[in-house]
Amino acid sequence: MTRTATYLSLAGIELDRDQPRSLQQQLYDALREMILSGQLPAGTRIPPTRALCTELEVSRITVVTAIKQLTSEGYVHGIPGRGTFVAEALPESMLTMDAEPTSPEATPLTHRLSKRGAAIVSYPMEAPTVSHIFQPGVPDVTQFPWHIWQRIVTRILKTYSPHDVGYADAAGYSPLREAIAKHVQITRRVRCTPEQVIITTGTQQAIYLTAQLLLEPGDKAWLENPGYIGAVGALQAAEVTLVPVPVDQGGLDVSAGIARAADAKLAYVTPSHQYPNGGTLDLTRRMQLLEWAKAANAFLIEDDYDSEFRYTGHPLASLQGLDQHQRVIYIGTFSKTLFPGLRLGYAIVPPGLQTAFATARSNLDRGSEWMSQKALSEFMAEGHFVRHIRRMRTLYGYRQQVLIEALQQECADWLSVEPAPAGLHLMGKFKHAISDQRVAEQLRTVGIAAPALARYTIAPLDYGGLVFGYGATDEGEIRASVRKLRKIFEEEGMRNG
Ligand SMILES: Cc1ncc(COP(=O)(O)O)c(C=O)c1O
DSSP states (O other), X not given: OOOOOOBOOOTTOOOOTTSSSOHHHHHHHHHHHHHHTTSSXXXXXXXXXXXXXXXXXXXXXXXXXXXXXXXXTXXXXXXXXXXXXXXXXXXXXXXXXXXXXXXXXXXXXXXXXXXXXXXXTSSOOOOOOSOOTTXXXXXXXXXXXXXXXXXXXXXHHHHOOGGGGSSOOTTXXXXXXXXXXXXXXXXXXXXXXXXXXXXXXXXXXXXHHHHHHHOOTTOEEEEEESOOTHHHHHHHTTTOEEEEEEEETTXXXXXXXXXXXXXXXXXXXXXXXXXXXXXOOOHHHHHHHHHHHHHHTOEEEEEOOSTTSBOSSOOOOOHHHHOSSSOEEXXXXXTTTTOGGGOOEXXXXXXXXXXXXXXXXXXXXXXXXXXXXXXXXHHHHTTHHHHHHHHHHHHHHHHHHHHHHHHHHHHTTTEEEOOOSBSSEEEEEESSOOOHHHHHHHHHHTXXXXXXXXXXXXXXXXXXXXXXXXXXXXXXXXXXXXXXXHXXXXXXXXXXX
């Protein structure tokens, strides 16, 4: 290989003795930049150490250290008896891919999805919205005690052992599983051991795992209508046939479900607080549902996503706590109690299924990440979890009250709304035939994220409405936004009449 005879021009190198960076670091940076910018092409010979010392008026050790570092990182290499040369292949080129050509021929094809793939994406969940105002399902993360979380995380980073950060039990970090088991035993009368608690990346994954493990393609699964659209994709991934089952103020209409598909193999339900209409499944229906599941050899997914925030009365015991026949997969999440980005939830599975769920987590994704599980278990053990819930319950209860008052004052001509015993959202039912999608669209244009009820359906409803998330919307925002809604209703009224 012929070597370029040119010597490096040192004109671009300026070393400043007053800078905090050492002279050798400055020389290293300057040479590296000249190499990367092409000012020093591959094969250029670096002047001998002595020449560099004289020219730059620095000590030999400064030059030798800078060149050594460039050599060890692969920017230059020495050839015995000849000198030091800029490398042919720079380290950066090994770390970056060539840029994709952008000619029209290179436009990506729209790939055909499998039937299953198309089903998974058929009902997109509400995209993250530009506004937090009335966005359903989100807590007020500004109220989270971040300073405590930071203290716990820092302590963990200072004290962890190599054993902690290796491959671990994919069912989850055991102190966290123990803390969750204790929490749900006390608050929800769930009957379980810590071994039955499978940590997941949230509700979504718990539904997905349940469907994958327990359903055959073509099996029927009941879904509340209106209901949690997030469950649709996770269930469709198992290639099941979804059966919409109507709901009312008493939650899922179990008799209607039996009339439509007594042979279904799964029912997804939100018995504590129906999503989104807010009803609570009464005891008679709970028993009816459990009996049906036993007779049909079906499973029930009990999504208990927000029952920690209960404002009135005593919560009914969970379905899981009433179940005598191991039919219930009880699912909980930290997305509402703490923050959605934590991506931690759990499935509490019948004893006969705990190994299958743990193995599935291991085989599919090796389990959840260690740091947040450990931080959360310490957050719970130190009592912060329960304290945070207590504090937030007061705040959310107040926000719900403000929202109801504002809606009754401003929008009673168009919308009826009932207090909800629990949760972070309210459903407002339209009193007239107005398109909820159109109203929601107009709300979005003024920065309000309340979705149309139609977004929560897999079969059309004969009424419309809006879903108001009040968790992350403060009092002032609630009042101002309800006034904007009133204006939209007035304009709609003029359009229609
Ligand atoms: C009914 C219901 N279940 C569960 C969740 C939480 O899902 P994840 O735990 O996957 O964040 C939500 C969030 O909006 C929800 O509305």
